[in-house]
Amino acid sequence: MPPTVTSTGDQHTLPVPPNLQKLREIYADAPEMGRVALDKIMGELQAAVRSQQKAATAGRIGLRQGKVSELTAIVKLTPGGAKRLRALLDALGNNFQGADIVGTLHDMRFVFLDNDTKLLFATAYDGDWDPYIDDFSTKIPDALDVLFCNAEGYPGMHSPAVRDWIADNQITADAWYVANPNLTVSETRRLERVGKAVEELLDKIQ
Protein backbone atom coordinates (compact mmCIF):
# COMPACT_ATOMS: atom_id res chain seq x y z
CA MET A 1 0.00 0.00 0.00
CA PRO A 2 1.36 3.42 -0.85
CA PRO A 3 1.51 5.79 2.11
CA THR A 4 -1.44 8.14 2.43
CA VAL A 5 -0.64 11.75 1.76
CA THR A 6 -2.35 13.82 4.40
CA SER A 7 -1.24 17.30 3.47
CA THR A 8 1.27 18.98 1.21
CA GLY A 9 3.51 19.85 4.12
CA ASP A 10 3.97 16.24 5.16
CA GLN A 11 5.09 14.93 1.84
CA HIS A 12 8.83 15.37 2.33
CA THR A 13 8.85 13.32 5.50
CA LEU A 14 7.05 10.34 3.99
CA PRO A 15 9.07 7.29 2.96
CA VAL A 16 9.91 7.47 -0.74
CA PRO A 17 8.68 4.42 -2.71
CA PRO A 18 11.38 2.35 -4.48
CA ASN A 19 10.55 3.56 -8.02
CA LEU A 20 10.87 7.20 -6.98
CA GLN A 21 13.99 6.43 -4.99
CA LYS A 22 15.47 4.95 -8.14
CA LEU A 23 14.59 8.08 -10.11
CA ARG A 24 16.30 10.16 -7.44
CA GLU A 25 19.45 8.04 -7.86
CA ILE A 26 19.37 8.46 -11.62
CA TYR A 27 19.00 12.21 -11.09
CA ALA A 28 22.02 12.29 -8.77
CA ASP A 29 24.22 13.49 -11.63
CA ALA A 30 21.69 15.98 -12.99
CA PRO A 31 22.40 19.72 -12.75
CA GLU A 32 21.44 21.07 -9.33
CA MET A 33 18.36 22.77 -10.77
CA GLY A 34 16.95 19.38 -11.79
CA ARG A 35 17.76 17.68 -8.48
CA VAL A 36 16.20 20.46 -6.45
CA ALA A 37 13.08 20.46 -8.61
CA LEU A 38 12.71 16.70 -8.25
CA ASP A 39 12.85 16.91 -4.48
CA LYS A 40 10.33 19.72 -4.43
CA ILE A 41 7.70 17.76 -6.34
CA MET A 42 8.33 14.31 -4.81
CA GLY A 43 4.92 14.31 -3.15
CA GLU A 44 3.11 15.52 -6.21
CA LEU A 45 4.95 12.97 -8.29
CA GLN A 46 3.94 10.14 -5.97
CA ALA A 47 0.30 11.14 -6.37
CA ALA A 48 0.66 11.44 -10.15
CA VAL A 49 2.28 8.01 -10.46
CA ARG A 50 -0.59 6.49 -8.48
CA SER A 51 -3.53 8.19 -10.10
CA GLN A 52 -2.54 9.17 -13.60
CA GLN A 53 -3.84 7.42 -16.67
CA LYS A 54 -0.90 5.81 -18.44
CA ALA A 55 -0.21 6.17 -22.13
CA ALA A 56 -1.19 3.11 -24.16
CA THR A 57 0.02 1.92 -27.53
CA ALA A 58 -1.73 3.21 -30.65
CA GLY A 59 -1.35 -0.21 -32.28
CA ARG A 60 1.55 -0.95 -34.59
CA ILE A 61 3.46 2.14 -33.50
CA GLY A 62 2.94 5.38 -31.55
CA LEU A 63 1.27 6.25 -28.25
CA ARG A 64 -2.38 6.70 -27.40
CA GLN A 65 -3.93 8.63 -24.54
CA GLY A 66 -7.59 7.75 -24.10
CA LYS A 67 -9.03 8.04 -27.61
CA VAL A 68 -6.30 10.25 -29.04
CA SER A 69 -3.04 8.98 -30.58
CA GLU A 70 0.18 10.56 -31.74
CA LEU A 71 2.04 10.00 -34.98
CA THR A 72 5.50 11.55 -35.27
CA ALA A 73 7.54 10.87 -38.41
CA ILE A 74 10.72 12.34 -39.81
CA VAL A 75 11.32 11.64 -43.50
CA LYS A 76 14.27 12.49 -45.74
CA LEU A 77 13.37 14.85 -48.57
CA THR A 78 14.44 14.27 -52.15
CA PRO A 79 16.47 16.93 -54.01
CA GLY A 80 13.97 19.64 -54.90
CA GLY A 81 11.45 18.06 -52.55
CA ALA A 82 11.46 20.87 -49.98
CA LYS A 83 10.91 23.47 -52.69
CA ARG A 84 7.90 21.64 -54.11
CA LEU A 85 6.45 20.88 -50.71
CA ARG A 86 6.82 24.48 -49.58
CA ALA A 87 5.06 25.73 -52.72
CA LEU A 88 2.28 23.24 -52.13
CA LEU A 89 1.80 24.29 -48.49
CA ASP A 90 1.85 27.91 -49.57
CA ALA A 91 -0.77 27.32 -52.26
CA LEU A 92 -2.97 25.44 -49.83
CA GLY A 93 -2.72 28.39 -47.46
CA ASN A 94 -3.19 25.92 -44.62
CA ASN A 95 -6.56 24.98 -45.98
CA PHE A 96 -6.25 21.24 -45.50
CA GLN A 97 -9.62 20.18 -46.80
CA GLY A 98 -8.33 16.62 -46.97
CA ALA A 99 -7.77 16.57 -43.23
CA ASP A 100 -11.39 17.62 -42.70
CA ILE A 101 -12.45 14.80 -45.01
CA VAL A 102 -10.47 12.24 -43.03
CA GLY A 103 -12.39 13.47 -40.00
CA THR A 104 -10.19 11.93 -37.31
CA LEU A 105 -7.35 14.46 -37.29
CA HIS A 106 -7.09 16.81 -34.32
CA ASP A 107 -4.00 18.61 -35.52
CA MET A 108 -1.15 18.19 -37.99
CA ARG A 109 2.12 20.00 -38.58
CA PHE A 110 4.77 20.05 -41.31
CA VAL A 111 8.19 21.25 -40.17
CA PHE A 112 11.31 21.48 -42.33
CA LEU A 113 14.49 20.36 -40.59
CA ASP A 114 18.24 20.32 -41.19
CA ASN A 115 18.45 22.83 -44.06
CA ASP A 116 15.38 21.46 -45.82
CA THR A 117 16.78 17.94 -46.06
CA LYS A 118 14.16 16.47 -43.73
CA LEU A 119 10.52 16.91 -42.91
CA LEU A 120 8.89 16.40 -39.55
CA PHE A 121 5.27 15.35 -39.84
CA ALA A 122 3.37 15.15 -36.57
CA THR A 123 -0.31 14.55 -35.96
CA ALA A 124 -2.82 13.95 -33.17
CA TYR A 125 -5.56 11.61 -34.35
CA ASP A 126 -8.41 9.42 -33.15
CA GLY A 127 -8.11 5.70 -32.54
CA ASP A 128 -5.56 3.19 -33.69
CA TRP A 129 -2.76 3.33 -36.23
CA ASP A 130 -4.11 0.81 -38.74
CA PRO A 131 -7.55 2.32 -39.36
CA TYR A 132 -5.97 5.78 -39.40
CA ILE A 133 -3.61 4.83 -42.20
CA ASP A 134 -6.53 3.09 -43.95
CA ASP A 135 -8.55 6.31 -43.74
CA PHE A 136 -5.73 8.24 -45.31
CA SER A 137 -5.22 5.82 -48.14
CA THR A 138 -8.89 5.41 -48.97
CA LYS A 139 -10.09 8.97 -48.45
CA ILE A 140 -7.26 11.23 -49.66
CA PRO A 141 -4.63 9.11 -51.47
CA ASP A 142 -3.88 11.83 -54.05
CA ALA A 143 -3.32 14.56 -51.48
CA LEU A 144 -0.88 12.26 -49.69
CA ASP A 145 0.93 11.33 -52.88
CA VAL A 146 1.39 15.01 -53.76
CA LEU A 147 2.82 15.69 -50.31
CA PHE A 148 4.99 12.64 -49.78
CA CYS A 149 6.28 12.06 -53.31
CA ASN A 150 8.84 14.61 -52.10
CA ALA A 151 10.15 12.15 -49.52
CA GLU A 152 12.84 9.57 -50.23
CA GLY A 153 11.65 6.03 -50.75
CA TYR A 154 7.93 6.87 -50.64
CA PRO A 155 6.22 3.98 -52.45
CA GLY A 156 2.84 5.69 -53.02
CA MET A 157 -0.33 5.41 -51.00
CA HIS A 158 -1.66 2.58 -53.17
CA SER A 159 1.44 0.45 -52.69
CA PRO A 160 1.27 -2.41 -50.18
CA ALA A 161 4.69 -1.22 -48.98
CA VAL A 162 3.38 2.13 -47.73
CA ARG A 163 2.58 0.92 -44.21
CA ASP A 164 6.10 -0.34 -43.67
CA TRP A 165 7.46 2.92 -45.07
CA ILE A 166 5.43 4.99 -42.61
CA ALA A 167 6.21 2.73 -39.66
CA ASP A 168 9.92 2.74 -40.54
CA ASN A 169 9.99 6.54 -40.48
CA GLN A 170 7.81 6.93 -37.43
CA ILE A 171 9.32 7.50 -33.98
CA THR A 172 7.16 6.66 -30.97
CA ALA A 173 6.96 9.42 -28.40
CA ASP A 174 8.19 8.65 -24.89
CA ALA A 175 5.44 10.78 -23.42
CA TRP A 176 2.11 11.95 -24.78
CA TYR A 177 -0.35 14.26 -23.07
CA VAL A 178 -3.86 15.16 -24.28
CA ALA A 179 -6.05 17.69 -22.45
CA ASN A 180 -9.31 15.93 -23.38
CA PRO A 181 -8.33 12.33 -24.06
CA ASN A 182 -11.93 11.15 -24.30
CA LEU A 183 -13.02 13.57 -27.01
CA THR A 184 -12.70 12.50 -30.62
CA VAL A 185 -12.84 15.08 -33.41
CA SER A 186 -16.44 14.14 -34.20
CA GLU A 187 -17.49 14.23 -30.55
CA THR A 188 -16.02 17.70 -30.21
CA ARG A 189 -17.97 18.73 -33.31
CA ARG A 190 -21.16 17.38 -31.74
CA LEU A 191 -20.46 19.32 -28.53
CA GLU A 192 -19.97 22.47 -30.59
CA ARG A 193 -23.42 21.98 -32.09
CA VAL A 194 -24.95 21.24 -28.67
CA GLY A 195 -23.34 24.38 -27.25
CA LYS A 196 -24.72 26.47 -30.09
CA ALA A 197 -28.21 24.97 -29.74
CA VAL A 198 -28.21 25.67 -26.01
CA GLU A 199 -27.23 29.30 -26.61
CA GLU A 200 -30.01 29.71 -29.17
CA LEU A 201 -32.49 28.09 -26.81
CA LEU A 202 -31.49 30.38 -23.96
CA ASP A 203 -31.75 33.40 -26.27
CA LYS A 204 -35.28 32.40 -27.25
CA ILE A 205 -36.66 31.79 -23.78
CA GLN A 206 -35.25 35.02 -22.39
Add this chain to the structure above:
Amino acid sequence: MSSTTMTQAKKGSTHSADAEQKIQAMRELFADAPELGRQALENVLRELASDVSQGQHPPIESAGRTGSRLGKVSELTIIVPLAPGGAKRLRAFLQLLGGNVNAGKVGTVHDMRFVFLDNDTKMLFATAYDGDWDAYIDDFATKIPDFLDIIDSAWEGWPGIRSPHAKDYLAKHQVTAEGWYVAHPDLTVAETQRLKRIGKAVDEFLDKIGG
Protein backbone atom coordinates in the same frame (compact mmCIF):
# COMPACT_ATOMS: atom_id res chain seq x y z
CA MET B 1 -26.16 45.35 -57.70
CA SER B 2 -25.20 46.75 -54.33
CA SER B 3 -21.67 47.97 -53.79
CA THR B 4 -21.05 45.25 -51.21
CA THR B 5 -21.80 42.51 -53.73
CA MET B 6 -19.58 44.27 -56.24
CA THR B 7 -16.68 44.32 -53.84
CA GLN B 8 -17.20 40.70 -52.99
CA ALA B 9 -17.34 39.66 -56.63
CA LYS B 10 -14.20 41.64 -57.37
CA LYS B 11 -12.41 40.12 -54.42
CA GLY B 12 -13.46 36.67 -55.57
CA SER B 13 -12.05 37.07 -59.04
CA THR B 14 -8.74 38.52 -57.85
CA HIS B 15 -8.52 35.61 -55.50
CA SER B 16 -9.03 32.98 -58.16
CA ALA B 17 -6.58 34.71 -60.53
CA ASP B 18 -4.06 34.52 -57.76
CA ALA B 19 -4.97 30.87 -57.23
CA GLU B 20 -4.53 30.17 -60.95
CA GLN B 21 -1.05 31.64 -60.79
CA LYS B 22 -0.12 29.56 -57.79
CA ILE B 23 -1.40 26.40 -59.42
CA GLN B 24 0.52 27.14 -62.60
CA ALA B 25 3.69 27.71 -60.59
CA MET B 26 3.12 24.44 -58.83
CA ARG B 27 2.69 22.52 -62.06
CA GLU B 28 6.06 23.84 -63.15
CA LEU B 29 7.67 22.91 -59.85
CA PHE B 30 6.23 19.42 -59.96
CA ALA B 31 7.51 18.89 -63.50
CA ASP B 32 10.58 17.15 -62.04
CA ALA B 33 8.71 15.35 -59.27
CA PRO B 34 8.37 11.55 -59.42
CA GLU B 35 5.62 10.44 -61.80
CA LEU B 36 3.47 9.38 -58.88
CA GLY B 37 3.53 12.95 -57.58
CA ARG B 38 2.80 14.55 -60.98
CA GLN B 39 -0.22 12.32 -61.50
CA ALA B 40 -1.51 12.94 -58.00
CA LEU B 41 -1.05 16.66 -58.49
CA GLU B 42 -3.22 16.60 -61.60
CA ASN B 43 -5.81 14.61 -59.68
CA VAL B 44 -6.03 17.10 -56.87
CA LEU B 45 -5.64 20.27 -58.91
CA ARG B 46 -9.36 20.86 -59.31
CA GLU B 47 -9.93 20.26 -55.64
CA LEU B 48 -6.95 22.42 -54.84
CA ALA B 49 -8.31 25.24 -57.00
CA SER B 50 -11.48 25.38 -54.95
CA ASP B 51 -9.49 25.02 -51.74
CA VAL B 52 -7.23 27.91 -52.59
CA SER B 53 -10.02 30.24 -53.66
CA GLN B 54 -12.55 29.31 -51.00
CA GLY B 55 -10.43 30.19 -47.99
CA GLN B 56 -13.03 28.87 -45.56
CA HIS B 57 -10.43 28.30 -42.85
CA PRO B 58 -8.83 31.17 -41.00
CA PRO B 59 -5.44 32.08 -42.43
CA ILE B 60 -2.32 30.89 -40.68
CA GLU B 61 -0.75 33.58 -38.53
CA SER B 62 2.27 34.00 -36.33
CA ALA B 63 1.96 32.77 -32.75
CA GLY B 64 4.03 35.77 -31.67
CA ARG B 65 7.80 35.55 -31.30
CA THR B 66 7.93 32.22 -33.11
CA GLY B 67 5.62 29.42 -34.27
CA SER B 68 2.37 29.32 -36.23
CA ARG B 69 -1.18 29.88 -35.10
CA LEU B 70 -4.47 28.86 -36.70
CA GLY B 71 -7.49 30.54 -35.16
CA LYS B 72 -6.88 30.32 -31.42
CA VAL B 73 -4.54 27.32 -31.47
CA SER B 74 -0.75 27.59 -31.88
CA GLU B 75 2.02 25.12 -32.48
CA LEU B 76 5.36 24.93 -30.77
CA THR B 77 7.94 22.55 -32.20
CA ILE B 78 11.32 22.55 -30.56
CA ILE B 79 14.36 20.31 -30.92
CA VAL B 80 16.93 20.67 -28.16
CA PRO B 81 20.35 19.04 -27.76
CA LEU B 82 20.56 16.74 -24.74
CA ALA B 83 23.38 16.92 -22.21
CA PRO B 84 25.38 13.72 -21.55
CA GLY B 85 23.20 11.49 -19.37
CA GLY B 86 20.23 13.73 -20.04
CA ALA B 87 18.29 11.22 -22.12
CA LYS B 88 18.69 8.52 -19.49
CA ARG B 89 17.36 10.76 -16.73
CA LEU B 90 14.54 12.14 -18.81
CA ARG B 91 13.47 8.71 -19.99
CA ALA B 92 13.40 7.41 -16.41
CA PHE B 93 11.24 10.36 -15.41
CA LEU B 94 8.80 9.94 -18.31
CA GLN B 95 8.59 6.20 -17.74
CA LEU B 96 7.76 6.69 -14.10
CA LEU B 97 4.87 8.90 -15.14
CA GLY B 98 3.63 6.19 -17.47
CA GLY B 99 4.35 8.34 -20.51
CA ASN B 100 1.88 10.98 -19.42
CA VAL B 101 3.16 14.39 -18.36
CA ASN B 102 0.04 16.08 -17.06
CA ALA B 103 -0.04 19.71 -18.15
CA GLY B 104 -3.58 20.22 -16.91
CA LYS B 105 -2.36 22.85 -14.47
CA VAL B 106 -1.16 25.05 -17.30
CA GLY B 107 -4.69 24.95 -18.70
CA THR B 108 -3.85 26.00 -22.26
CA VAL B 109 -2.17 22.84 -23.57
CA HIS B 110 -4.20 20.77 -26.07
CA ASP B 111 -1.57 18.12 -26.55
CA MET B 112 2.12 17.63 -26.02
CA ARG B 113 4.68 15.00 -27.00
CA PHE B 114 8.28 14.19 -26.08
CA VAL B 115 10.27 12.28 -28.69
CA PHE B 116 13.92 11.24 -28.49
CA LEU B 117 15.90 11.70 -31.71
CA ASP B 118 19.29 10.79 -33.17
CA ASN B 119 20.39 8.12 -30.68
CA ASP B 120 19.17 10.07 -27.69
CA THR B 121 21.27 13.13 -28.47
CA LYS B 122 18.25 15.34 -29.10
CA MET B 123 14.73 15.74 -27.88
CA LEU B 124 11.72 16.87 -29.86
CA PHE B 125 9.02 18.62 -27.89
CA ALA B 126 5.88 19.43 -29.87
CA THR B 127 2.71 20.92 -28.53
CA ALA B 128 -0.60 22.50 -29.56
CA TYR B 129 -1.58 25.33 -27.22
CA ASP B 130 -3.89 28.33 -26.89
CA GLY B 131 -2.88 31.87 -27.68
CA ASP B 132 0.49 33.50 -28.05
CA TRP B 133 4.03 32.34 -27.46
CA ASP B 134 5.07 34.72 -24.70
CA ALA B 135 2.03 34.09 -22.51
CA TYR B 136 2.41 30.33 -22.99
CA ILE B 137 6.05 30.25 -21.89
CA ASP B 138 5.17 32.48 -18.93
CA ASP B 139 2.41 30.03 -17.96
CA PHE B 140 4.82 27.11 -17.91
CA ALA B 141 7.35 29.10 -15.93
CA THR B 142 4.89 30.28 -13.30
CA LYS B 143 2.55 27.27 -13.04
CA ILE B 144 4.80 24.21 -13.31
CA PRO B 145 8.40 25.46 -12.94
CA ASP B 146 9.59 22.38 -11.04
CA PHE B 147 8.22 19.87 -13.55
CA LEU B 148 9.81 21.95 -16.24
CA ASP B 149 13.19 22.01 -14.47
CA ILE B 150 13.24 18.22 -14.10
CA ILE B 151 12.74 17.94 -17.84
CA ASP B 152 14.85 20.82 -19.06
CA SER B 153 17.81 20.05 -16.77
CA ALA B 154 18.53 17.36 -19.39
CA TRP B 155 19.03 20.02 -22.08
CA GLU B 156 22.46 21.16 -23.18
CA GLY B 157 23.08 24.82 -22.43
CA TRP B 158 19.70 25.46 -20.84
CA PRO B 159 19.96 28.53 -18.60
CA GLY B 160 16.96 27.64 -16.35
CA ILE B 161 13.41 28.88 -16.71
CA ARG B 162 13.99 31.70 -14.22
CA SER B 163 16.91 33.03 -16.25
CA PRO B 164 16.34 36.11 -18.44
CA HIS B 165 17.91 34.06 -21.28
CA ALA B 166 15.38 31.21 -21.08
CA LYS B 167 13.12 32.61 -23.80
CA ASP B 168 16.03 33.24 -26.16
CA TYR B 169 17.15 29.64 -25.73
CA LEU B 170 13.67 28.33 -26.52
CA ALA B 171 13.19 30.61 -29.51
CA LYS B 172 16.61 29.65 -30.86
CA HIS B 173 15.74 25.94 -30.88
CA GLN B 174 12.17 26.29 -32.05
CA VAL B 175 11.37 25.53 -35.68
CA THR B 176 8.22 27.15 -37.02
CA ALA B 177 5.88 24.77 -38.81
CA GLU B 178 5.15 25.70 -42.42
CA GLY B 179 1.99 23.67 -42.47
CA TRP B 180 -0.38 23.71 -39.51
CA TYR B 181 -3.85 22.20 -39.36
CA VAL B 182 -6.27 22.24 -36.44
CA ALA B 183 -9.69 20.54 -36.64
CA HIS B 184 -11.34 23.06 -34.30
CA PRO B 185 -9.33 26.26 -34.56
CA ASP B 186 -11.89 28.27 -32.56
CA LEU B 187 -11.89 26.04 -29.50
CA THR B 188 -9.48 26.74 -26.68
CA VAL B 189 -8.90 24.07 -24.02
CA ALA B 190 -11.09 26.08 -21.63
CA GLU B 191 -13.89 26.40 -24.17
CA THR B 192 -13.81 22.67 -24.87
CA GLN B 193 -14.02 22.10 -21.12
CA ARG B 194 -17.07 24.38 -20.99
CA LEU B 195 -18.69 22.53 -23.92
CA LYS B 196 -18.14 19.24 -22.11
CA ARG B 197 -20.02 20.58 -19.11
CA ILE B 198 -22.85 21.88 -21.31
CA GLY B 199 -23.06 18.54 -23.11
CA LYS B 200 -23.30 16.72 -19.80
CA ALA B 201 -25.96 19.11 -18.50
CA VAL B 202 -28.00 18.72 -21.68
CA ASP B 203 -27.79 14.93 -21.44
CA GLU B 204 -28.98 15.05 -17.83
CA PHE B 205 -31.76 17.46 -18.74
CA LEU B 206 -32.94 15.25 -21.60
CA ASP B 207 -32.81 12.22 -19.31
CA LYS B 208 -35.02 14.01 -16.80
CA ILE B 209 -37.67 15.23 -19.21
CA GLY B 210 -37.55 11.95 -21.09
CA GLY B 211 -38.02 9.81 -17.98
